[in-house]
Amino acid sequence: MKLLLKILVLACVTLAPTAQAQDEAPSQTLITNVKIWDGLKDRLTNGSVLVEGNIIKEVGGSVSAPGATLVDGGGRTLMPGLIDMHSHLCLQEGMAEGKTAFDQMAMGAFTAHVLLDYLDQGFTTARDAGCNILGVAKAVNQGRIHGPRLYPSGGFLSQTGGHADTGNFNDQPGYVDDLERHGFGYIVDDVGEVRRAARQNFRAGATQIKLMAGGGVASEFDPIHMTQFSEEELRAAVEVAEDYGSYVLVHAYHDRSVNRAIDAGVKVIEHNFLVSEDTIKRMKKEGVALSLQAVMSLEAFADPESITFFSADQKKKATQVNAGAKQMIGWAYKHDLLIVTGGDMFGKAYVGRQADNLRIIPKEIPGVTPYQVLKTATSDAATVLSWSGGMNPYKYGTLGTITEGGYADLILVDGNPLDGLDALIRDNVHFVMKDGAVYKNTLRP
Numbered sequence: 001m002k003l004l005l006k007i008l009v010l011a012c013v014t015l016a017p018t019a020q021a022q023d024e025a026p027s028q029t030l031i032t033n034v035k036i037w038d039g040l041k042d043r044l045t046n047g048s049v050l051v052e053g054n055i056i057k058e059v060g061g062s063v064s065a066p067g068a069t070l071v072d073g074g075g076r077t078l079m080p081g082l083i084d085m086h087s088h089l090c091l092q093e094g095m096a097e098g099k100t101a102f103d104q105m106a107m108g109a110f111t112a113h114v115l116l117d118y119l120d121q122g123f124t125t126a127r128d129a130g131c132n133i134l135g136v137a138k139a140v141n142q143g144r145i146h147g148p149r150l151y152p153s154g155g156f157l158s159q160t161g162g163h164a165d166t167g168n169f170n171d172q173p174g175y176v177d178d179l180e181r182h183g184f185g186y187i188v189d190d191v192g193e194v195r196r197a198a199r200q201n202f203r204a205g206a207t208q209i210k211l212m213a214g215g216g217v218a219s220e221f222d223p224i225h226m227t228q229f230s231e232e233e234l235r236a237a238v239e240v241a242e243d244y245g246s247y248v249l250v251h252a253y254h255d256r257s258v259n260r261a262i263d264a265g266v267k268v269i270e271h272n273f274l275v276s277e278d279t280i281k282r283m284k285k286e287g288v289a290l291s292l293q294a295v296m297s298l299e300a301f302a303d304p305e306s307i308t309f310f311s312a313d314q315k316k317k318a319t320q321v322n323a324g325a326k327q328m329i330g331w332a333y334k335h336d337l338l339i340v341t342g343g344d345m346f347g348k349a350y351v352g353r354q355a356d357n358l359r360i361i362p363k364e365i366p367g368v369t370p371y372q373v374l375k376t377a378t379s380d381a382a383t384v385l386s387w388s389g390g391m392n393p394y395k396y397g398t399l400g401t402i403t404e405g406g407y408a409d410l411i412l413v414d415g416n417p418l419d420g421l422d423a424l425i426r427d428n429v430h431f432v433m434k435d436g437a438v439y440k441n442t443l444r445p
């Protein structure tokens with residue numbers, strides 16, 4: 001709580017630039033005495049970075065800016081703010097909580113706390129992979145609450161009996177689930193319903209659309225081998241997304257689901273843990289990106305007994321996924337897929353550990369370097385985010401790199417992250433700036 005108050009105070013003080021009068025010159029911050037990892041190259045450079053307003057104005061060896069607020073980085077590494085590509089920001093302790101234990105006011109309050117915690121960890125952008133988060137995203141963008149930049153998918157789309165069907169055994173076709181009433185997810189069958197839900201999400205500010213295209217680990221009614229949505233249904237969502245200038249991501253584990261989704265025009269596969277090497281090659285050839293959940297697949301599912309809310313069957317599914325994950329991730333790196341990382345981490349045990357989703361990869365996958373992993377959460381993530389095209393709420397700068405004209409989303413960490421990802425542990429992240437505003441600064445006395 002003390003931490004939360006501290007962040008709130010910092011945030012309120014430092015958000016002042018956004019309230020600046022139009023005719024005043026935008027405020028400048030000069031970050032000096034740092035090594036810079038720019039999000040692109042496999043090396044650090046010495047230099048300084050000048051931020052003006054919410055944009056990186058100058059990057060170089062000898063930047064001077066009289067009158068700028070000075071931040072002495074003390075020789076630490078300045079790098080782009082981290083990007084998590086698979087959040088569920090409205091979820092706390094499992095899917096049922098929001099319909100049985102708390103109302104949406106409480107769920108929203110929990111979410112606001114998580115948003116501040118992401119910033120404290122150095123995550124300045126999150127792509128939400130399914131939640132009733134659209135109003136929250138709007139509030140963050142208006143500066144009414146504080147949080148990372150949000151790329152919300154809105155409520156995820158799932159067929160009857162699909163991965164997000166959280167109804168009861170006795171529910172009949174066409175029932176309206178509590179989660180659906182809250183905009184958390186949509187149970188949709190046939191192209192008309194798919195189109196309506198996708199359009200509903202975009203109408204309220206979704207930046208891309210998420211569908212459940214296959215069975216899963218954490219759900220009740222869908223065996224993991226199952227393929228979900230017909231090609232026509234998937235294509236209907238893709239058509240709506242493309243009409244908005246955006247794209248579709250899907251939850252899918254195995255060849256049949258993944259290949260059907262690619263046939264329908266889907267651009268990003270979440271999970272993908274049970275596919276063959278041939279499918280990886282096809283993804284490479286057709287420019288389909290992989291979104292990786294490393295902690296869940298390599299750590300949590302290695303010990304499913306530790307997930308207290310899993311049934312015996314869910315634990316069995318988790319073991320199966322763990323076995324496939326290592327092999328699949330190795331192939332993905334071998335074939336140079338466009339890889340992004342997203343924790344899918346929520347609940348007390350995981351939500352505060354977003355960086356672990358990066359740290360675990362070089363430890364578990366032979367030959368993968370910290371540099372390769374860092375790109376998944378910075379410049380490569382920004383590439384995928386840019387696919388939301390006209391729906392992208394952040395059109396006036398670039399993300400995921402330290403370059404002139406980019407948004408000032410910057411973090412300062414101990415050590416050299418290219419040598420080891422422990423640099424990203426929360427306590428090693430000393431300074432967090434998002435959109436030019438400082439949300440964490442332990443350098444100050």
Ligand SMILES: [Zn+2]
Binds near residue numbers: 086088129344
């Ligand atoms: Zn997920």
